[in-house]
Amino acid sequence: MNRPEPQGSGKDVAPVPDISPLLAVLNYFHPVTPEMEAYLKKHVTSMSVRKRKLLLKEGNFSDHVYFIVKGAVRGFTREGQKDITTWIVVENELVSSILSLNQRIPSIENIQVLENTELLVIRNDDLQQLYELIPAFNHVARKLLQHYYADAERRAFIARLTKAENKYRHFLLHHEPLANRIPLKYIASYLGMTLETLSRVRKKFSSKT
Amino acid sequence: MNRPEPQGSGKDVAPVPDISPLLAVLNYFHPVTPEMEAYLKKHVTSMSVRKRKLLLKEGNFSDHVYFIVKGAVRGFTREGQKDITTWIVVENELVSSILSLNQRIPSIENIQVLENTELLVIRNDDLQQLYELIPAFNHVARKLLQHYYADAERRAFIARLTKAENKYRHFLLHHEPLANRIPLKYIASYLGMTLETLSRVRKKFSSKT
Numbered sequence: 169m170n171r172p173e174p175q176g177s178g179k180d181v182a183p184v185p186d187i188s189p190l191l192a193v194l195n196y197f198h199p200v201t202p203e204m205e206a207y208l209k210k211h212v213t214s215m216s217v218r219k220r221k222l223l224l225k226e227g228n229f230s231d232h233v234y235f236i237v238k239g240a241v242r243g244f245t246r247e248g249q250k251d252i253t254t255w256i257v258v259e260n261e262l263v264s265s266i267l268s269l270n271q272r273i274p275s276i277e278n279i280q281v282l283e284n285t286e287l288l289v290i291r292n293d294d295l296q297q298l299y300e301l302i303p304a305f306n307h308v309a310r311k312l313l314q315h316y317y318a319d320a321e322r323r324a325f326i327a328r329l330t331k332a333e334n335k336y337r338h339f340l341l342h343h344e345p346l347a348n349r350i351p352l353k354y355i356a357s358y359l360g361m362t363l364e365t366l367s368r369v370r371k372k373f374s375s376k377t
Numbered sequence: 378m379n380r381p382e383p384q385g386s387g388k389d390v391a392p393v394p395d396i397s398p399l400l401a402v403l404n405y406f407h408p409v410t411p412e413m414e415a416y417l418k419k420h421v422t423s424m425s426v427r428k429r430k431l432l433l434k435e436g437n438f439s440d441h442v443y444f445i446v447k448g449a450v451r452g453f454t455r456e457g458q459k460d461i462t463t464w465i466v467v468e469n470e471l472v473s474s475i476l477s478l479n480q481r482i483p484s485i486e487n488i489q490v491l492e493n494t495e496l497l498v499i500r501n502d503d504l505q506q507l508y509e510l511i512p513a514f515n516h517v518a519r520k521l522l523q524h525y526y527a528d529a530e531r532r533a534f535i536a537r538l539t540k541a542e543n544k545y546r547h548f549l550l551h552h553e554p555l556a557n558r559i560p561l562k563y564i565a566s567y568l569g570m571t572l573e574t575l576s577r578v579r580k581k582f583s584s585k586t
C-alpha cells in the first residue's frame with residue numbers, strides 16, 4: 169500500500185483529514201480523551217479508492233487499519249480458482265486483516281473495495297505506538313475488539329449453517345442494509361451458495377413480506 | 378451455571394485455587410502486575426466438570442469466563458435436529474460465548490465439556506470490575522482479544538473452504554494435537570463433513586506421511 173499523496177492546496181501544508189466519523193465510532197465504545205484525539209489527528213490520513221481496487225493482496229503484509237467513511241469493502245480468499253467472499257462491510261466499520269496484522273505473517277486474504285470508497289488510514293506501527301504512549305487507548309481498543317471478535321464468531325456461525333434459508337435469514341438479521349446494495353454474486357459467495365439458490369431464497373423471502 | 382462449592386477442609390476457609398496456569402498465559406501476552414494477580418486470586422475459583430456436562434446451554438446468558446487447566450471443551454449450536462460443532466479447545470485456552478457475553482443476549486451456542494475437565498472460573502461482573510479498577514488490565518485483554526479474534530477469523534476461514542482435504546489440512550496446521558484426541562464425530566462436525574469423508578481424508582493424509 170502506498171501512503172496517500174497529500175492533496176496540495178498550493179501551500180506547503182498537508183490537509184488535515186476530517187476524522188470525526190472515526191472519533192464518533194470510537195467514542196461509542198469508550199470515551200476518547202483529547203490526548204488520543206490529538207494523536208489520531210496527527211497520524212490518520214485519508215484516501216479515496218476506486219471501485220474494484222485492492223487494499224491488500226494475499227501474500228502481502230497487512231500494515232494498515234482502514235476506517236470506511238463512505239463505500240463498501242469485502243475480504244476474499246481463493247481456494248484453487250474459486251473466489252470466496254469472507255466478509256462485506258460498509259460505512260463506519262474498521263477494516264484490516266487481523267490474522268496478518270496480529271501475527272505479522274503474510275495475509276491469506278485479499279481486501280477489495282466494492283464501490284468508490286473514502287477511507288481513513290492509520291499505519292499499524294502508529295497504532296502500536298498509540299497503545300504504548302497512551303495506555304488508556306487499550307481500554308477503547310479492548311471494547312472495540314470484543315465487538316469485532318463477536319462479529320467474527322457470527323460470521324463463522326453463518327458459514328456453518330447448512331440450509332440456504334437459515335443462512336439468508338441470519339444475513340438479513342445482521343446485514344440487512346447490504347441486501348439491496350451489494351452485487352448478489354458477492355452475497356452468494358459470502359453465504360456459500362450459488363447465485364441461483366440466493367435468487368430463489370430472496371424471492372421466497374420477499375413474497376413473505 | 379452454579380458456582381462451584383468451596384471444597385471445605387473442615388476449617389472455615391475457602392481453598393485458594395492455583396491460578397498459575399492462567400497467569401502464565403496472561404503473562405505471555407502482556408505482563409501481569411502484582412495488583413492484577415491479587416485481584417484474580419481473590420475472584421477466580423476452580424471447578425471440576427464431568428465429561429459431557431454443559432457449561433452453557435443455548436437460550437441462557439453467558440456470565441462466566443472459563444480457563445481450561447486440563448481437559449477439552451467444544452462449542453456447538455443446533456440447526457433443526459442437527460448438532461454443529463463450532464469450536465474445540467483444550468488446555469490453556471479461555472472459553473466463553475463472546476456473542477452472549479459481549480452483548481448480554483441469550484446464547485445461541487452451547488458449551489460442552491468433552492473430557493473430565495479442570496477449570497478456573499471468573500464471573501463476567503468481576504472481570505468487568507477488573508477493567509475499571511485496574512485499567513492496565515485492558516492492555517493484557519486487548520492483546521488477548523486480538524489473538525482470539527484472529528482465531529475466530531481462522532475458524533470462519535476453515536468453515537468457508539469447500540474441499541474436505543483443504544479443510545483437514547488447515548485443521549492439522551492449527552489444531553494438530555486435537556486430531557488423535559477428540560472423538561472424530563466432533564471433528565467431522567467442526568469441519569462440516571460426514572464421518573465417512575473425514576475417515577477417507579485422514580487415511581489419505583496418514584499414507585502421505
